[in-house]
Amino acid sequence: MRVRARRGAFGVFVGAKSVELLKELIPKAAVMAYLVNPSNPTVEFYTKEATRAASGLGIQIRVLNASTEGDLDEAFSSLAGLGATGLVVLGEPFFESKRDKIVALATRHAIPTIYGFREYVTAGGLMSYGASLPDSYRRGGIYVGRI
DSSP, rough: OOOOOOOTTTHHHHHHHHHHHHHHHHHTTOOEEEEEOTTTTHHHHHHHHHHHHHHTTTOOOEEEEEEEEHHHHHHHHHHHTTTHHHHEEOOOHHHHHHHHHHHHHHHOOOOOOOSSHHHHHHHOOOOOOOOHHHHHHHHHHHHHHHO
């Protein structure tokens, strides 16, 4: 199953595409974890699309909630008990502020992980799929200049 983008839903599409890419990396995966920050108002949309994409690929999604540093430790500790063979971490302000910790936890728990920003990969993460932060900032400046 190939996930197709829908107009106006790029962020949601990124979560679904991340699940698809991780499945390509781990073809025998039956369960994947999906790390979300429950305080983020967009989490419901991301989770719904990722679950739909996973279902089409024959994968179950286990949602892990983390909105504090302690929650991150608990979420990663629960991975083995869930039977998750992969993890999706999307770009999110709280996760971005804890990037090094998240990459270290994924490495310590030996869980293949896809992240929402390239910066996680430069910090040692496995792979990413998403928008370029520097490019987004540059384009923002261009648009402000035009206004």
